[in-house]
Amino acid sequence: MPSVCFYFEVHQPYRLKPYGALQVGRDHEYFDEKLNAEVLRKVADKCYLPANHSMLRLIERTDGRFRVSYSITGVAIEQMKKYAPKVMDSFVRLADTGAVEFVAETYYHSLAALYDKDEYKEQIDMQVGLVQKEFGQTPRVFRNTELIYNDEIGQFIADLGFDAMICEGADDILDWRSPNFVYKVAGREMRLLTKNYKLSDDIAFRFSNQAWAEYPLTADKFAGWVHDHSGAGDVINLFMDYETFGEHQWKETGIFEFLEHLPDLLFTHPHWDIQTPSQVIDRYPALGELPFHRTVSWADEARDISAWRGNAMQQRALNEIYSLGPAIRRRNNSHLLALWRRLQTSDHFYYMATKSASDAEVHDYFSPYEGPYDAFIHYMNVMKDLNLSVLAPPEKRIRI
Amino acid sequence: MKILMLGWEYPPHISGGLGTACEGLTTALAHRGIEIDFLVPKLYGEEDAPHMHLLGAASAAPTPEVWTDAPRQMPEPFAALLAAEPTLATDPIFIAAVEAAQAEAVSGTATELRTIRVPAMLKPYLDEATYQELVTTQKLLPTDVERMFAPESHPDLPGPPALTTRLEYAHVPGGDAPIVEESASGAHYGDNLFAEVARYAMSATRRVAGEKYDLVHAHDWMTFPAGVEIAHRAGAPLLVHVHSLEYDRAGQGADRDIVSIERLGLEHATRVIAVSYYTRKLINRVHGTSLDKISVVHNGVYARETVQAYKQQRKSTGPVVLFLGRVTFQKGPEYFVQAAARVLEHVPDAVFIMAGAGDMLPRMEALVKDLGITKSFRFPGWLRGAEIERAFSTADVYVMPSVSEPFGIAPLEAMSYDRPVIVSKQSGVSEVLRNALKVDFWDVDKMASQIVAILELPELRNTLIERAREEIRHIHWDAAAEKLVPVYKSVVRG
Numbered sequence: 001m002p003s004v005c006f007y008f009e010v011h012q013p014y015r016l017k018p019y020g021a022l023q024v025g026r027d028h029e030y031f032d033e034k035l036n037a038e039v040l041r042k043v044a045d046k047c048y049l050p051a052n053h054s055m056l057r058l059i060e061r062t063d064g065r066f067r068v069s070y071s072i073t074g075v076a077i078e079q080m081k082k083y084a085p086k087v088m089d090s091f092v093r094l095a096d097t098g099a100v101e102f103v104a105e106t107y108y109h110s111l112a113a114l115y116d117k118d119e120y121k122e123q124i125d126m127q128v129g130l131v132q133k134e135f136g137q138t139p140r141v142f143r144n145t146e147l148i149y150n151d152e153i154g155q156f157i158a159d160l161g162f163d164a165m166i167c168e169g170a171d172d173i174l175d176w177r178s179p180n181f182v183y184k185v186a187g188r189e190m191r192l193l194t195k196n197y198k199l200s201d202d203i204a205f206r207f208s209n210q211a212w213a214e215y216p217l218t219a220d221k222f223a224g225w226v227h228d229h230s231g232a233g234d235v236i237n238l239f240m241d242y243e244t245f246g247e248h249q250w251k252e253t254g255i256f257e258f259l260e261h262l263p264d265l266l267f268t269h270p271h272w273d274i275q276t277p278s279q280v281i282d283r284y285p286a287l288g289e290l291p292f293h294r295t296v297s298w299a300d301e302a303r304d305i306s307a308w309r310g311n312a313m314q315q316r317a318l319n320e321i322y323s324l325g326p327a328i329r330r331r332n333n334s335h336l337l338a339l340w341r342r343l344q345t346s347d348h349f350y351y352m353a354t355k356s357a358s359d360a361e362v363h364d365y366f367s368p369y370e371g372p373y374d375a376f377i378h379y380m381n382v383m384k385d386l387n388l389s390v391l392a393p394p395e396k397r398i399r400i
Numbered sequence: 401m402k403i404l405m406l407g408w409e410y411p412p413h414i415s416g417g418l419g420t421a422c423e424g425l426t427t428a429l430a431h432r433g434i435e436i437d438f439l440v441p442k443l444y445g446e447e448d449a450p451h452m453h454l455l456g457a458a459s460a461a462p463t464p465e466v467w468t469d470a471p472r473q474m475p476e477p478f479a480a481l482l483a484a485e486p487t488l489a490t491d492p493i494f495i496a497a498v499e500a501a502q503a504e505a506v507s508g509t510a511t512e513l514r515t516i517r518v519p520a521m522l523k524p525y526l527d528e529a530t531y532q533e534l535v536t537t538q539k540l541l542p543t544d545v546e547r548m549f550a551p552e553s554h555p556d557l558p559g560p561p562a563l564t565t566r567l568e569y570a571h572v573p574g575g576d577a578p579i580v581e582e583s584a585s586g587a588h589y590g591d592n593l594f595a596e597v598a599r600y601a602m603s604a605t606r607r608v609a610g611e612k613y614d615l616v617h618a619h620d621w622m623t624f625p626a627g628v629e630i631a632h633r634a635g636a637p638l639l640v641h642v643h644s645l646e647y648d649r650a651g652q653g654a655d656r657d658i659v660s661i662e663r664l665g666l667e668h669a670t671r672v673i674a675v676s677y678y679t680r681k682l683i684n685r686v687h688g689t690s691l692d693k694i695s696v697v698h699n700g701v702y703a704r705e706t707v708q709a710y711k712q713q714r715k716s717t718g719p720v721v722l723f724l725g726r727v728t729f730q731k732g733p734e735y736f737v738q739a740a741a742r743v744l745e746h747v748p749d750a751v752f753i754m755a756g757a758g759d760m761l762p763r764m765e766a767l768v769k770d771l772g773i774t775k776s777f778r779f780p781g782w783l784r785g786a787e788i789e790r791a792f793s794t795a796d797v798y799v800m801p802s803v804s805e806p807f808g809i810a811p812l813e814a815m816s817y818d819r820p821v822i823v824s825k826q827s828g829v830s831e832v833l834r835n836a837l838k839v840d841f842w843d844v845d846k847m848a849s850q851i852v853a854i855l856e857l858p859e860l861r862n863t864l865i866e867r868a869r870e871e872i873r874h875i876h877w878d879a880a881a882e883k884l885v886p887v888y889k890s891v892v893r894g
Contacts, residue, residue, distance in 0.1 A: 018846075020845055020846055020848075020849030021746055021848065021849035021852035021853060022742060022745075022746075022845050022848060022849055024746075311859075311863050312858075312859040312862055312863050313857075313859045313860055313863050315859070316857070316859040354835070354863060354867050360834075370838060371834065371838075372863075373835075373837050373860060373863075373864065374837070376853075376857070376859070376860055376863075377849065377850065377853040377857075377860065380853065380857055380860075381849070381853075
């Protein structure tokens with residue numbers, strides 16, 4: 001009896017304000033509070049509230065046969081509580097249905113996995129604690145920022161005691177294998193759930209693309225594509241940004257109607273059901289180990305980490321922020337630690353990407369700035385101020 | 401398809417000017433099988449244009465008086481200039497300048513050497529006197545300039561002054577001599593240029609009489625009267641191509657007669673081509689031409705212009721920030737100076753070079769002095785040839801803070817020397833560049849921040865340079881021709 005597994009990522013960064021060189025030493029408010037509040041409220045209205053409402057209705061209507069899983073970053077939860085508390089309430093209501101699983105990640109949606117393993121572990125522990133406190137669950141499954149994964153990361157997460165990890169079903173990694181089975185991390189028992197990127201992206205990216213041969217995508221058609229996999233797989237993993245519903249794909253595209261009708265149409269085939277990640281690994285055996293010969297993510301055409309570390313600016317900014325670790329910790333100040341961590345959020349580096357063609361369009365869509373160079377300039381000016389005004393020894397600190 | 405193209409100079413005399421654009425565009429169009437008759441005011445026998453049929457309007461006209469006059473006494477500065485650059489002898493712009501100077505000498509006005517190379521070359525692109533007035537009498541402030549370019553401060557221009565005698569030539573069928581009445585104020589250079597425009601319209605019309613063309617394509621206002629007349633007589637659709645507007649050059653000090661000629665061309669055109677969306681909007685705002693009537697075709701760069709950068713050892717100690725262009729209101733030199741003052745607080749050893757001349761130069765020198773940053777500034781005047789190459793090669797960043805720039809090819813040149821560039825958002829070129837920093841010309845804080853960042857962050861500099869190197873390869877005239885051909889087809893069919 002095969003399953004469909006839905007997993008949605010919910011994340012909002014603390015965006016930096018345009019921070020010019022002339023502000024260095026004068027201005028220690030780095031984040032664009034107005035913009036961040038605005039974005040969160042806008043996305044709440046367009047996506048989080050209506051989508052949560054739909055999910056809740058679907059769960060109730062199907063008596064819990066419809067199930068979903070989420071990862072909501074710590075920084076997103078902080079901002080929801082501050083700017084749109086109703087959103088948090090509705091996630092809690094979803095948690096209370098028992099049909100919703102919460103997956104863990106880093107609290108700050110950071111790239112610590114690639115730079116600082118101690119920091120990485122702390123951010124994971126923070127997020128696990130947050131999920132326990134807000135939703136009363138202890139996550140068994142982990143997803144790394146933007147599905148960044150390699151064997152070393154997989155093994156590190158396995159050693160922390162998680163039961164499964166979510167990753168991208170990249171073609172060159174799967175090779176002859178299908179994404180529609182459960183695998184194991186190389187050298188560990190921890191399970192891997194691989195995203196079926198074709199079917200996931202049909203919804204997340206192509207749903208409203210009128211140039212697409214399959215446009216318009218109906219729930220009926222999509223359910224048919226899922227059913228075509230009967231007998232050829234255990235699980236279809238549909239992993240995407242939650243903002244797909246109402247934000248990336250506007251309400252006018254019919255995305256909510258699609259969502260509304262999909263479960264019933266999936267259930268028209270008697271063999272198919274819907275499961276959460278933990279249920280999937282409890283039910284289906286792992287076919288074998290899935291080694292990753294490179295670092296994979298779910299971003300850009302390349303499905304690698306070039307979206308955050310593809311150019312010299314991004315590398316400089318990342319090296320800069322992570323090299324501050326020891327100095328920040330020595331200060332032993334919780335506000336400073338939180339500030340440093342907010343500056344680690346991967347989005348800052350994503351905005352600095354200098355990609356071409358369709359990748360650039362996606363980066364531009366998310367970026368609050370006029371382009372990668374401005375993003376880098378603002379970030380580096382903030383780093384400069386942080387160094388000069390906060391971290392420098394008191395006698396050398398700039399005071400104005 | 402056979403077209404008639406009307407230009408003002410060929411081959412290019414001013415790098416990045418109209419001649420360059422015409423050369424690039426016609427070459428690419430010829431590759432696409434468009435047959436081109438290209439008409440310029442006068443041929444000199446040295447032109448090399450195997451891709452098209454080059455015609456000189458003057459050859460068919462009774463030779464105008466000015467060209468045949470016995471050599472007159474040449475004012476001394478011109479003679480010196482000619483000795484330094486003998487090739488100028490055949491430069492029509494130089495000749496026009498000499499004539500203007502002679503005329504002025506007659507009327508008793510002294511002509512400075514400085515004004516020869518600037519307004520003489522650039523009268524079609526620049527109305528010096530109006531700037532001078534603006535700048536010296538009104539003391540332009542950033543807010544004034546902003547206001548000046550804001551839509552609401554552009555009340556409709558008074559209708560074109562009922563086409564004065566200057567333009568009557570276009571309506572005199574078969575007249576043998578140019579009918580140009582000089583204005584009461586005497587034969588100053590402006591009238592001389594209008595005379596040239598009129599003469600060109602006359603002789604061009606005669607030169608192509610009886611020829612069949614699918615369309616007539618006229619570049620900038622100097623050729624519009626000719627275009628209107630020829631298209632009318634040949635019953636062919638007219639395309640007018642706007643490389644810059646009088647408003648770009650002069651703001652509210654625009655020469656009304658030039659504006660009215662622009663409007664004449666725009667109104668008679670079947671279709672208008674603008675070199676940028678920025679210019680398209682400005683045409684619409686200034687002339688009320690419907691946006692639907694205006695297509696945008698961005699300029700390109702020639703592969704041979706984007707030469708391999710050659711790097712020279714820098715001689716000065718600090719990092720170099722370069723402004724290169726006319727020092728006029730349009731080019732925003734004041735914002736460059738204001739940004740420099742702010743940069744120096746962060747990068748005290750930076751050196752700022754303002755290369756070029758223009759009516760705002762004295763004021764800029766005074767401003768630099770007032771701000772107490774004279775030591776960090778260099779004013780080398782006009783650069784040419786190897787000096788330009790050296791300036792680009794030794795600069796750490798090139799800044800184009802233009803107040804209004806229809807396109808602006810200089811940043812592309814700087815990029816071809818592997819220099820990072822900052823361009824104002826009030827420029828057409830900013831529409832086609834991803835790998836340049838962009839800033840509103842009046843936002844001197846941000847401009848300063850961008851300069852500081854480029855000077856301080858090698859990763860920023862290198863990424864800009866690497867990506868730009870790739871990018872400028874795609875900004876070529878073939879892409880422009882590719883957009884232009886469908887426009888041609890649409891007007892020919894219609």
